[in-house]
Amino acid sequence: MSTVILLRHGKSTANGSGVLAGRTPKVGLDDTGRAQAAALVERFAGVPVAELVVSPMLRCKQTVAPLAAAQGLAKLVEPRLSEVDYGEWTGRELKNLVKEPLWRVVQAHPSAAVFPGGEGLAEMQARAVAAIRAHDARITAEHGDHAVWVACSHGDVIKSILADALGQHLDAFQRIVVDPAAVSVVRYTETRPFVLRVNEHGGDLAGIVPPPPKKKGRSKKSSSDAVVGGSTGR
16 A cells, blocks of 8 residues: 655644634644745655645645645545544633543543534544545555655544554544644555654655555555564665
């Protein structure tokens, strides 16, 4: 299967205000977020991105816009990668939300958390993982096992995808950190995913790009076997 770079959107105006933006419309990037988005062009210079799949939220579209322009890519909007529907929590200040009884459930037992008037975190994980795996299978079929693609989404959404890839229960997903504009990388294979990077902010991404097929029209299927003793790199 192909390789997916999970990109969290850059720092938004809500990130700096202590408000849970959720699906509030027209929440865009702040100055820091715009600089983070612009920096992606150089960072992805050694990565031939096959496709850009993006949450419908404005902050995600703004994050990938410079990269899309630089590599001549269209943005494919995927509603299943949208932010968590926090329901009645949307737009509220985090300092007040920590006083809610549900806050402890979100922290300690997130698989049981359902936001009032919104969705449950387990429901969010199911739709996000299904979207990633479906697009990965489609992109592999269209571009080959060596293809690399980008999915731009949100912190909790990406954490839930990583938890699935790591074989962790959703109740452990709060142990994963995903910062604004950070990338995490997963390569799916026939029997298991390989998590190549988590919450990375800098460095060359060219190392995660699989080599192209040696012969035109023929591509070696990605192995599902782990390297005994650890990867030797490229």
